[in-house]
Amino acid sequence: MSVIAVRNIHKRFGNQDVLKGIDLSVAKGETVVLLGSSGSGKSTILRTLNLLDLPDEGDVFLHGNKLGQPRPDGTRRYREGELRSLRRRVGMVFQHFNLFPHLTVEENIMIGLRRVLNYSITQAREKARHHLHHVGLAEKALAFPDTLSGGQRQRVAIARALAMDPDVMLFDEATSALDPERVSEVLRTMRQLSQEGTTMVVVTHELGFAYNVADRVVFLHGGRILEQGTPTEILLHPTHAPTREFLHAHTEFRLPSA
């Protein structure tokens, strides 16, 4: 059974149709990478999975259970409490980290444990230290986020999401705001999670990551899923022209392999 799934999702921003009927289901332990040019709707799908963006039509399922209550007009209504219990099961890593600048690194991780999962300070600190160690930043526990590099901040953000023991992790262009030489440390952390069996949905432009780590690659075009399959199928043998153009644009200036 799928951990998280969406069915026939439609989303409009103003008069622009961003998503035009998306079906996506993520199995336990699976790493799904969403690819597509900007404006294709990949970030919106991710934000629909934890209902940071509410869909105009369609359903969201967590462990097969449809979320929300039906409204007479056929759309669904989501209560605040239901949104909160969904989001604490779904970890999210943002492009711009969204760490809390007034809290130390460990306090950033502890706040969700303390205020959402009702851990004691001692338990929360212990768990925070454990997850910092996991992302290789144990010695930064008492530092403030503004003293860290972009790559370190993003790893703290990953630890913050992981500490909540989520059923699935969402990565929204987690490396797009980083200096090029900081990208790989974050990608390595993400690959490690994938290898440990974390269920992940990843929006990225890092084709190498998609090829090496993804179990399934989904290519989006114009608010629809154009094609999906294994990394080899989609990245090496795409069948649709937009996918080929996208891949060509992303690999045009690549070094030849030795």
Add this chain to the structure above:
Amino acid sequence: MRHTWDFSFLVHYLLPLGRGLMNTICLSGVVMVAGFTLGLLAAIAAMSPLRTVRMASAAYVELLRNVPALVILFLFFYVIPVLTGFQNDRFLTACVAFSLYTSAYFCEILRGGFLAVDPGQWEGGQALGLSRAGIFCWIIAPQIIRAAMPSLANEAIEIVKISTVASTIAFPEFLYQTKIVSDIEYRPIETYTASAIVMTILILTLTWVSRIAARHFAGHRRKERE
């Protein structure tokens, strides 16, 4: 003409001057708390999703910000008693007038602090499953205070100085007592010089306290308290 400086007579007036200073501190203290509270309410109203509430808040701020503190004080001391037939005491009148006046400034300071907080902070909190109230208390509010702290301290100092306007309705605060001493002794230069020194010391103390508060709210080395 040569002036012979002589401060010695002030020794005889320590008691009335001290009482004046106490009154200044009390009035300023009440205005700081009440003005901040009213300003906070106005700032919350300014962020309301309802257009009418936002406009009411804007009207409140503009009205109070564009009228001199002295005029608001006179309005409450002279005009409202005529209209209502009810005369409040001087202290209360000054408290109400200055609290309203400064609340407009507090509102703008807090609103600015709110706008300075990255909207991504809300999403960061939401993604963890925190409630809206929780996000506001633990994540947004501390950052508003942190961003607004220098301006809040400035406003607190401004309040101490504005409180001297209460001398115009004969509330015996520090400046009013100074004026009386000066009139009795015919020594305005020494009296006002001494009062300037005392006010400076008072405000420097306030600045010092606000620095400590600012450092506290800056979060650095702050431990999570329970």
